[in-house]
Amino acid sequence: MTHENNKGKNMLYYNLTWDEIEEIDKAKTVLIQPIGAIEQHGLHLGLGQDSVCGYELCKLSSDAVVDTYVLPPVWWGSSTALKNFPGTISLKPSTLILMLKDIIKSLERYQWQKLVFFNTHGGNPGILNSAFREVKEEGSAMSFFNYFWIDDIADQVKEIIDADLWGHACEFETSLALQHFPDGVQLDKAQENPFKAELREAVSDWKSWNKNGNHGDPRKSTLEKGKLFTKLVVDNFSKYLQAVQQY
Ligand SMILES: [Zn+2]
Numbered sequence: 001m002t003h004e005n006n007k008g009k010n011m012l013y014y015n016l017t018w019d020e021i022e023e024i025d026k027a028k029t030v031l032i033q034p035i036g037a038i039e040q041h042g043l044h045l046g047l048g049q050d051s052v053c054g055y056e057l058c059k060l061s062s063d064a065v066v067d068t069y070v071l072p073p074v075w076w077g078s079s080t081a082l083k084n085f086p087g088t089i090s091l092k093p094s095t096l097i098l099m100l101k102d103i104i105k106s107l108e109r110y111q112w113q114k115l116v117f118f119n120t121h122g123g124n125p126g127i128l129n130s131a132f133r134e135v136k137e138e139g140s141a142m143s144f145f146n147y148f149w150i151d152d153i154a155d156q157v158k159e160i161i162d163a164d165l166w167g168h169a170c171e172f173e174t175s176l177a178l179q180h181f182p183d184g185v186q187l188d189k190a191q192e193n194p195f196k197a198e199l200r201e202a203v204s205d206w207k208s209w210n211k212n213g214n215h216g217d218p219r220k221s222t223l224e225k226g227k228l229f230t231k232l233v234v235d236n237f238s239k240y241l242q243a244v245q246q247y
Pocket residue numbers: 041049050120121168169173
């Protein structure tokens with residue numbers, strides 16, 4: 001049996017068998033690699049926010065676009081700036097690059113051609129690009145795409161949120177968590193954090209300037225906003241996946 005063209009079903013890579021992998025048309029099929037972080041998300045959100053929500057959003061997007069498969073998520077990212085908050089598990093950029101290269105090389109062995117990273121953590125994009133550059137230098141023929149989940153929707157998010165600021169463990173992320181990661185939300189512990197833009201080092205220690213570990217005002221988060229944000233992310237990422245298929 002092949003899962004190809006089976007619209008309406010979550011296309012989870014780990015459900016496939018090796019003969020199904022062999023049969024799939026690699027020229028038109030797109031693999032989605034969710035990548036997030038295990039890092040502090042304020043006093044009100046669990047450490048898994050980026051990875052759990054990212055995986056759920058990838059499944060919904062894959063559900064909307066035929067000939068896509070979602071790989072098991074890369075749970076860990078590079079969270080150097082947050083490591084002084086207890087709980088954060090951060091990979092060094094060099095470690096993450098090695099891990100990503102091994103995943104890519106494994107996929108390339110079976111002739112996959114199009115790989116889209118769906119990334120929910122701001123510390124990862126540059127590292128992903130470095131991994132792509134290294135494998136390209138080593139002769140990879142795969143096409144890589146680096147999708148950061150908020151790039152296409154930032155203006156619309158600003159219109160929906162009630163707080164002036166958003167970013168990390170904020171009204172946006174917390175509203176999404178109410179839908180996709182409810183076990184990780186303790187809204188009664190959420191605090192406002194109106195931070196001022198100021199000169200900071202490229203990799204600053206958040207603990208030195210951010211007491212509770214979040215941005216904006218997560219107390220204003222609601223499930224209704226979470227559903228609006230989900231639709232924005234899924235609609236935009238689905239369009240992106242279709243463009244990659246045509247590429
Ligand atoms: Zn986050």
